[in-house]
Amino acid sequence: MKHxxxxxxxxxxxxxxCACNRQSVKEDSPSPNEVGTKSVLSLxxxxxKSLSLREKIGQLMLMLPDRxxxxxxxxxxxxxxxxxxxxxxxFMGWKxxxxxxxxxxxxxxxxxxxxxxxxxxxxxxxxxxxxSGVTLPGMTSFPNEMALGAANSPKLAYQYGKTxxxxxxxxxxxxxxxxVADLNINPFNPVTNTRSISDDPDKAIRLLTQQIKGLQxxxxxxxxxxxxxxxxxxxxxxxxxxxxxxxxxxxxxxxxKVFKALIDNGVKSIMPxxxxxxxxxxxxxxxxxxxxxxxxELLTNLLKGEMGFxxxxxxxxxxxxxxxxxxxxxxxxxxxxxxxxxxxxxxxxYEFMDTLEARILRKEIPVERLNDAVSRTWNFKKSLGLxxxxxxxxxxxxxxxxxxxxxxxxxxxxxxxTLIRDRNNVLPLKKDKDKKIxxxxxxxxxxxxxxxxxxxxxSFSDLLRQKGxxxxxxxxxxxxxxxxxxxxTTQYDRILFLVDRHMHAPFGPLEFWDDEAQTVWGINAMPKxxxxxxxxxxxxxxxxxxxxxxxxxxxYSNTAVMHNALIKAxxxxxxxxxxSPVNLDMQGKFKLY
Numbered sequence: 001m002k003h004x005x006x007x008x009x010x011x012x013x014x015x016x017x018c019a020c021n022r023q024s025v026k027e028d029s030p031s032p033n034e035v036g037t038k039s040v041l042s043l044x045x046x047x048x049k050s051l052s053l054r055e056k057i058g059q060l061m062l063m064l065p066d067r068x069x070x071x072x073x074x075x076x077x078x079x080x081x082x083x084x085x086x087x088x089x090x091f092m093g094w095k096x097x098x099x100x101x102x103x104x105x106x107x108x109x110x111x112x113x114x115x116x117x118x119x120x121x122x123x124x125x126x127x128x129x130x131x132s133g134v135t136l137p138g139m140t141s142f143p144n145e146m147a148l149g150a151a152n153s154p155k156l157a158y159q160y161g162k163t164x165x166x167x168x169x170x171x172x173x174x175x176x177x178x179x180v181a182d183l184n185i186n187p188f189n190p191v192t193n194t195r196s197i198s199d200d201p202d203k204a205i206r207l208l209t210q211q212i213k214g215l216q217x218x219x220x221x222x223x224x225x226x227x228x229x230x231x232x233x234x235x236x237x238x239x240x241x242x243x244x245x246x247x248x249x250x251x252x253x254x255x256x257k258v259f260k261a262l263i264d265n266g267v268k269s270i271m272p273x274x275x276x277x278x279x280x281x282x283x284x285x286x287x288x289x290x291x292x293x294x295x296x297e298l299l300t301n302l303l304k305g306e307m308g309f310x311x312x313x314x315x316x317x318x319x320x321x322x323x324x325x326x327x328x329x330x331x332x333x334x335x336x337x338x339x340x341x342x343x344x345x346x347x348x349x350y351e352f353m354d355t356l357e358a359r360i361l362r363k364e365i366p367v368e369r370l371n372d373a374v375s376r377t378w379n380f381k382k383s384l385g386l387x388x389x390x391x392x393x394x395x396x397x398x399x400x401x402x403x404x405x406x407x408x409x410x411x412x413x414x415x416x417x418t419l420i421r422d423r424n425n426v427l428p429l430k431k432d433k434d435k436k437i438x439x440x441x442x443x444x445x446x447x448x449x450x451x452x453x454x455x456x457x458x459s460f461s462d463l464l465r466q467k468g469x470x471x472x473x474x475x476x477x478x479x480x481x482x483x484x485x486x487x488x489t490t491q492y493d494r495i496l497f498l499v500d501r502h503m504h505a506p507f508g509p510l511e512f513w514d515d516e517a518q519t520v521w522g523i524n525a526m527p528k529x530x531x532x533x534x535x536x537x538x539x540x541x542x543x544x545x546x547x548x549x550x551x552x553x554x555x556y557s558n559t560a561v562m563h564n565a566l567i568k569a570x571x572x573x574x575x576x577x578x579x580s581p582v583n584l585d586m587q588g589k590f591k592l593y
Contacts, residue, residue, distance in 0.1 A: 047378070048374050048375060048377075048378035051122075051374070053357055053360065053361075054084075054085075054086060054353060054357055055086045055122065056370055056371075056374045057352075057353050057356050057357055057360075057370065058085060058086035058087045058088060058122070058353060059088045059344075059373070059374045059377045059378065060088065060338065060343065060344055060345055060348075060352075060356075060370075060373055060374070060377070061085075061087040061088055061344070061345055061348055061352065061353060062087070062088055062089050062090065062091060062125070062127060062314070062344050062345065062346055062347070063087050063089075063090055063091070063347060063348075064090065064091055064093070064094075064095045064096075064347050065090050065091075065092065065095055065096045065112060065116075066095060069350075073085060073350065077119075078115065078116070078119035079119045081119070082119050082120045082121065082122075085350055085353060086120065086121070086122055087124075088124065088125060088344060088377060089124045089125035089126055089127060089175075090116060090124070090126055090127070091127050091128065091346065091347065092109055092112070092113070092126050092127065092128050092171075092172070092173055093128055093129070096108070096109065096112060102137055103137060105136045105137055106136055106137060106138055106139075106171065109136070109171045109172065109173075110171055110172055110394055113126050113171070113172030113173075113393060113394065114172070114393060114394070117393055123381055123386040123387060123391075124386075125174060125175050125380075125381055125384070125386065126172050126173045126174060126175070127173065127174075127175040127176070127177065128168070128173050128175075128176060128177070129176065129177045129178060130164060130168060130173070130176045130177075130178060131144075131145065131177075131178040131179070131180065131195060132144060132145075132557075132559075133163075133164050133167065133409070134164065134167040134168055134170075134171060134173075136171065139167050140163065140167060140402075140405040140406050140408075140409050141409060141559045141560060141561050142160065142164065142408075142409045142412070142559075142561075143409070143412055143413050143416060143556055143557035143559060143561065143562050144194040144195060144502075144556050144557045145178070145179055145180055145194065145195050145196060145197050146184075146193070146194040146195070146196060146197060146198075146539065146556045146581055146582070147194075147412055147413065147416035147555075147556040147557050147562070147578075148160060148197055148207060148211070148412060148416070149196075149197040149198040149203060149204075149207060149581030149582075150415075150416040150417075150418050150554070150556060150578035150579060150580065150581050151411075151412050151415035151416040151578060152203070152207070152415075152578075152579050152581070153207075153412075153415060154206060154207060154209075154210040155210075156408065156411055156412050156415065157207045157208070157210040157211040157214065158210040158211065158213055158214040159214060159404075159408045159411075160211055160214060160408060160412060161210070161211040161212060161213065161214020161215040161216075161217075161218070161222070162214040162215070162217065162218050163214075163401075163404065163405040163408050163409075164176070164214075164215065164220070165214065165215045165216075165217075165218035165219060165220035166218060166395075166397050166401050166405065167397065167405060168220050169218070169219055169220065169394070169395040170394065170395060170396055170397045171394065172393050172394050173220070174219060174220055174221065174384050174386070175220065175221040175223070175269070175384075176215065176220055176221070176222060176223065177223045177225065177271060177314075178222070178223060178225070179197065179208055179211050179212065179222065179224060180192065180195045180196050180197070180224075180225055180226070180230075181197075181204065181208055181224035181225060181229075181255075181258050181259060181262060182195075182196050182225070182226060182229050182230040182231040182255070183196060183198065183199050183200075183201060183204060183229060183231050183232075183254055183255055183258065184196035184198070184199050184231045184582055185199050185231050185232055185254070186231060186232055186233065186234055187538075187540040187544070187582075187586070188234040188509065188510070188511075189230065189231050189232070189233060189234060190234075190235070190236045190503060190504075190508065190509055190510050191226075191230050191231075191236050191237060191238070191503060192230050192231040193502065193503060193510060193537075193538050193539075193540075194502055194503075194537060194538065194539070194556050194557070195503060196231055197581060198581040198582060199231075199581070199582045199583060200581070200582075201253070201254055201255075201257045201258050203581065204258050205257070205258055205261040205262070208224070208258070208262060209261070209262065209265050212224070212262065212265065212266075212267050213265075216266070216267075216268060219384060219385065219395075220384075221268040221269055221380065221383075221384055222267055222268060222269065223267075223268075223269040223270065223271050223314060224259065224262050224267050224269075224270050224271070225270070225271035225272075225273065225316070226271055226272065226273025226275060226292075226316060227259055227270050227271065227272045227273065227292055227298070227303060228244050228251065228255055228256070228259070228272070228273075228275060228277040228280075228292055228298060228302075229244050229251070229254070229255025229256075229258075229259070229273075229275070230242070230244070230273050230275055231255075232244045232245060232246060232255075233245070233275070234509075236507070236508075237273055237274040237275055237291075237316075237320060237321075237322035238320050238321060238322065238504075238507070239321045239322070239507070240321050240322055241274050241275070241276060241288075241291045241321075241322040241323075241326075242273075242274065242275050242276075242322060243275065243276045243277075243278065243289075244275055244276065244277050244279075245278055245279070246279060247279050248277075248279035248280050249279075250279075251277065251279055251280070256307075259303075259307065260307055263307055263308065263309050263311075267311065268311045268312065268380060268383065268384075269311055269312045269313075269314055269380070270303065270309060270311065270312075270313055270314070271313075271314050271315070271316055272291075272292035272293050272298065272299060272303075272313065272315065272316065272342070273291070273292055273293070273316055273322070274291040274292070274293055274316060274320055274321075274322025274323045275291055275292055275322070276288075276289040276290065276291055276292070276295075277289075277292070277298060280297065280298065280302060281295060281297050281298065282297065283295075283296075283297055285326065290326065290340075291322055291323065291326075293315050293316060293318075293322075293323055293337050293340070293342060294323070294326055294333070294336055294337055294340050295340055296339065296340045296341060298340075298341075299313055299340050299341030299342065300340065300341040303341070304341060310376070311376065311380060312343045312344055312376050312377055312380045313341055313342050313343045313344070313376075314342070314343065314344040314345075314346060315337055315342045315344070315345050315346045316346060317346050317347055318330070318333065318334060318337070318345060318346060318347055318348060319347060323337075330349060331349055331351050331352060331355055334348045334349065334352045335352070335355065335356060335359070335365075338356065338369070338373070339365065339369060342373075343372075343373040343376045343377055344373075344377060356370075406561075409561045410561055410564070410565065413555075413557070413559075413561050413562045413564070413565035414565040414568065414569070414574050415577055415578060416555070416556060416562075416565075416578045417553060417554075417555050417562075417565055417566060417569045417576045417577075417578050418539075418553065418554040418555075418556075418576065418578035418579065418580055419553055419576040419578075420542050420543075420552040420553060420554055420580070420584070421550065421551065421552055422550070422551045423550040423551070424529070424550050424551070426494075426529075426532070426550070426551050427532075427551065427570065427572070428570060428571050428572025429469075429494065429570050429571055429572075431467070431468050431469060433493065434469065434493045434494040435469060435470055435493055436469070436470045436491070436492050436493045436494075437464060437469050437470065437471050437472075437492060437493065437494045437495070437496060438471075438472050438473075438474070438488055438491075438492040438494075438495045438496070439457070439460065439461045439464065439471055439472070439473045439474075439495075439496045439498060440473075440474055440475075440476065440477055440495065440496070440497045440498070440519070441453075441454050441457035441458070441473065441474070441475050441476070441498050441500075442476060442497055442498065442499040442500070442512070442516050442519045442520075443457065443475075443498075443499065443500040443501070443516070443537075443558075444501075444505070444506060444514070444515075444516055446505060446506030447506060448504055448505060448506050448507055449504065449505025449506055452505075453500045453502075453505060453536075453558055454475055456558050456559070456560070456563070457473075457498045457500070457536075457558070458473055459560065459563065460498060460563045460566070460567075461473040463563055463564065463567045464567065467567065467571065472492075475515075476515045476516060476518065476519045477518075477519050477522040477523070478515060478518045478519070478522070479518045479519070479521040479522040479525065480518060482522065486522065486525065486526055488526070489526055489527050489529075489530050489531075492530065493530065494530050494532065495526075495530050495531050495532070496532050496534065497519075497523060497531065497532070497533045497534070498534050498536055498558075499512075499516075499533060499534070499535050499536065499537065499541050499545075500535070500536040500537040500558050501516075501537045501538045501541060502537040502538065502558070510537075510538050510540075512541075512545065520545045520546075523545075523546065523549065524545075524546070524548060528548060528549055528550050529550070531549050531550070531551065532549075532551045532552070532553070533546045533549045533551070533552045533553070534552075534553045534554075534555055534566065535552075535553070535554050535555065535556075536555050536556070536557060536558035536562070537556075537558065539554045539556065539580065539581075539582055539584065540582075540584060540586065542554060542584065543584050543585075543586045544586055553566075553569075553576070554578070554580065
């Protein structure tokens with residue numbers, strides 16, 4: 001309890017203070033236009049009220065692709081599967097890629113979307129996160145959401161939404177689970193961080209409104225998450241139920257203000273988190289407040305009632321630790337989530353359909369709750385054109401659109417780079433005085449995340465070499481073996497430390513430990529004149545660990561496009577004009593009241 005009180009004081013302190021990409025599906029797959037026409041013709045003179053009970057329940061279920069399971073349930077055919085389990089759509093994520101070579105991803109996702117829709121009598125919706133754009137080969141890499149906050153341009157926010165929508169439509173996806181609307185108030189939150197746009201509700205509203213408009217103007221539904229708002233707790237809702245413990249009046253000025261503004265501006269979907277809001281909740285189960293995904297108080301009373309949200313509430317993944325274990329079994333948790341006010345369940349069990357059907361027929365569950373969810377889902381799909389006679393499942397991009405997408409990403413990256421300090425004016429780098437450079441990658445290699453971050457940092461070194469510098473690269477500087485007798489500052493003209501801690505790579509707090517912690521030790525033991533620290537992840541790392549380093553930069557994303565922008569900035573080819581989207585005053589955040 002003392003720990004919680006301490007964290008509350010921290011939070012309250014911070015709150016106040018190409019033609020080549022026009023590929024369609026393979027010739028042996030159904031035509032996208034044929035797919036759309038078939039679905040619409042079967043529904044053109046009907047409404048959701050004419051659906052059977054199982055078809056209505058199916059509208060609540062958004063599944064992971066699993067062809068083996070689907071064929072098993074369908075007695076060997078996809079059409080048989082949809083006859084028995086007429087689900088609303090699919091999350092076209094990780095499970096889709098089992099056994100598929102990466103260079104076949106684009107073809108595979110388009111073919112799969114078409115096959116599913118051809119087999120279903122009802123219109124399907126295909127969904128993905130795509131928080132940093134459509135992360136498939138041949139698509140555009142966008143920086144993390146916080147880079148958009150640092151760029152601080154409503155125009156670029158709209159263009160970001162528009163280009164991500166175009167790339168999503170080109171693979172059949174018409175619903176994305178972003179943007180993250182959480183305010184990153186707690187620097188130690190391991191879920192939000194660079195996924196959030198800011199800690200300032202007014203900045204978040206100004207930019208997120210345009211990003212959502214860019215998505216939805218171009219036929220893709222946006223989802224704001226994670227209601228009632230992550231970014232306050234220091235724990236991870238993937239592991240356990242977490243808490244937004246702001247007092248209710250403070251919450252209304254912070255997360256509540258953002259969600260309400262985005263609701264009023266027409267966002268189509270909201271995802272609740274496995275997060276409690278004790279400032280509002282009264283009901284408890286076994287002495288504890290339920291997470292929003294299981295709380296009728298938060299979803300039906302607050303979100304749909306007091307805040308007036310008329311769109312679709314989609315759950316966060318029901319495999320997460322913050323959701324599981326509240327009821328005797330996973331199936332009962334899914335039923336209770338539906339009763340609490342979730343309209344579409346993300347990755348429920350197929351038993352959910354059978355169980356809900358039986359319990360409605362036995363009049364144990366009111367059909368009015370089902371009708372409300374189906375009505376919301378049906379109108380949601382209708383608003384995206386899925387009922388239209390000529391609805392096109394896959395909309396190829398033009399070469400001009402592809403070129404523009406890359407340009408938008410480049411503009412965001414270049415405008416986002418934030419110079420935190422350059423006390424001795426060592427920038428820009430010059431080949432005559434900074435000829436020999438050591439680049440040190442400070443990032444963990446883990447079971448989840450692998451060595452992707454480190455590999456990308458090595459690519460940054462290659463860009464410096466292309467500029468004419470002599471560059472060596474190493475992973476970390478271990479103080480116990482290298483730091484005691486440090487010679488790097490005598491062998492090199494400049495030492496660049498690229499640091500990267502970001503969500504779930506690995507799971508756990510966003511701090512440095514083990515070899516990376518030793519590197520922090522080494523950096524702080526070195527003479528500072530030749531050092532430059534660049535954070536490609538958490539913006540708080542700079543002031544948390546490197547207050548005495550004279551030249552520090554926040555870049556928010558470890559991507560090729562951001563690397564190119566960084567090289568330009570370091571060479572003085574562009575001005576570093578980013579503004580920090582979060583308060584970096586670590587001492588203020590630790591101040592106790």
